[in-house]
Amino acid sequence: MAFGFGIVGCGMISRFHARAIADIKGAKVVACFSKTAESATKFAAEIPGCTAYTNLDEMLADPKLDGIAICTPSGAHMEACVAAAKAGKHVVVEKPLDVTLARCDAMINACEKAGVVLATIFPSRFHESAQLLKQAIDKGRFGRMTLGDAYVKWFRTQQYYDSGAWRGTWKLDGGGALMNQAIHSLDLLLWFMGPVAEVTAATATLAHERIEVEDVVVATIKFKSGALGVIEASTATFPGELKRIEIHGNEGSACMREEDIIRWEFAKKTKADEDLLAKMAGKTHTGGGAADPKAIGHHGHTKLFQDFLNAVKKGKQPLINGHEGRKSVEVILAIYKAAETGKAVQLPLAKDPTWTKRTLKK
Numbered sequence: 001m002a003f004g005f006g007i008v009g010c011g012m013i014s015r016f017h018a019r020a021i022a023d024i025k026g027a028k029v030v031a032c033f034s035k036t037a038e039s040a041t042k043f044a045a046e047i048p049g050c051t052a053y054t055n056l057d058e059m060l061a062d063p064k065l066d067g068i069a070i071c072t073p074s075g076a077h078m079e080a081c082v083a084a085a086k087a088g089k090h091v092v093v094e095k096p097l098d099v100t101l102a103r104c105d106a107m108i109n110a111c112e113k114a115g116v117v118l119a120t121i122f123p124s125r126f127h128e129s130a131q132l133l134k135q136a137i138d139k140g141r142f143g144r145m146t147l148g149d150a151y152v153k154w155f156r157t158q159q160y161y162d163s164g165a166w167r168g169t170w171k172l173d174g175g176g177a178l179m180n181q182a183i184h185s186l187d188l189l190l191w192f193m194g195p196v197a198e199v200t201a202a203t204a205t206l207a208h209e210r211i212e213v214e215d216v217v218v219a220t221i222k223f224k225s226g227a228l229g230v231i232e233a234s235t236a237t238f239p240g241e242l243k244r245i246e247i248h249g250n251e252g253s254a255c256m257r258e259e260d261i262i263r264w265e266f267a268k269k270t271k272a273d274e275d276l277l278a279k280m281a282g283k284t285h286t287g288g289g290a291a292d293p294k295a296i297g298h299h300g301h302t303k304l305f306q307d308f309l310n311a312v313k314k315g316k317q318p319l320i321n322g323h324e325g326r327k328s329v330e331v332i333l334a335i336y337k338a339a340e341t342g343k344a345v346q347l348p349l350a351k352d353p354t355w356t357k358r359t360l361k362k
Contacts (some may be wrong), residue, residue: 003309004030004064005103006089008056009072010043011164013094017069018047020301027269027309030064033167056080060087065118067312069305070094073164073173074179078103081118085110090312092305095183096332097325099174101352104329108322118326119308119318122187126307127282129261133247133254137192141266142249148193148221148229152182154290155240163212163244168211170358176205176213182233185243187328189221189318190254192247193229193341196331196347198222201339207236219335231335240290247306259283 005021007014010032021027022255033053034040040146043100044052053059060068060083070080077098082089091111097104097120111118136142154177166172173180189195199221203214215236221229242258255263261280264273304320311318331350337353338345 003027003312004062004066006031006033006053006059006065006068008059008068008070008084009076009104010034010036011035011071014043014069014071015046016298016301017071017092017094017305018043019298020305021069021092022047023298023302024306024309026321027305030168031059031062033127035193037326041310047121056083057087059085060089065089073166073172074174075099075103075166075169078107080334081107082110085114085116088114088116090308092119092121092308092323094121095187095325096120096174096179096329097322098329099171099179101326101330101333101349104322104326109327111322115319117308117312118322119304119311119321120320121301121304121330122184122320122325124184124188125191125298125302125320127259127283129256129283131257132192132261132276132280134192135182136254137247137251141252141268142247142254143251144158145193145223145225145227145247145249147246147248148189148227149235149246150182150185150189150229150231151241151244151246152177152185152233153229153237153241154181154233154235154243155238156181156208156215156235156293158208158210160235161208168208168213168359170212170355173213173321174329175332176203176211176217177215177235178217178219178231178335179213179329181235181241182217182231183328183332185233185245186231186331188245189229190327190331191233193223193225193227193246195224195327196221196334197224197333198344198346199334199338201335201341203336214339217335217339219338220270221331242284242290257284270272 040052044050069092201219203217252266334345
């Protein structure tokens, strides 16, 4: 029997989840849920055998359903996740896991209590270039890690933010260029460089109207290893560039631009290094979302869903479980707090920060 997925939320990203699932043998989308009947019906019509629901509990009671993929606005992930866990359904959650640590912890605890698998969508970890870079780090090829930087200089129009009432809000978007767009690169940076000890930051809203969140952010990072780093993120840099991650040590340097590896130099060279660089310098086939949020591939999603299904079958944890998904949320909240106070913030956070300067839409 094929593993039956239900899609919760029928917006843009739900189509990427559906395509990824369709590419996996032994999995299929059997149901979808939206509070808006028109959205659910439209989505279901695109997939043979998919039943549309406007009541989540009714969908979770569908006997064909084994798990769900949550594609709702970021700050509405917890409710569907907890409901699914209580119904004994496995859960995949679009990034971020949620927008507060308390909500993330509620999701993790609910799934662990129910004995169901929880995975967070960070498909960039499954790209071949990221896997190769991680392997080189684990083998010690960089020597002492010294610098780890991420740059996400993208562009979003005002129409993008105006297209949904939840976009650009603290409650449902959880943040701006960092929480929504650059979180993928931050997740990779944490995967490569390890835990964070301290952050400082500055944020600004410079090019967009009617949003509560930042469209420009610069943060400095001190990793627990002693290495330093920078993350720059924006949705206000026309026309938008491919995202870039740079990793440095005293014995090596590498640079990823989207899925391409454009620098791969080590003090201790191997015969395979030159061939790897030639092979990995032409892997990017889309705009990477730099200017168009739809201009992304779903192949990373496919690999992530396959990893999730393997974990379900074997009773193991997926590569990016709930605890892994929580890490980037914690660092982002620390960065936002550092920007608000103008002071360095130490990690780990004992609890969710309190906010004194946030303005909310009326």
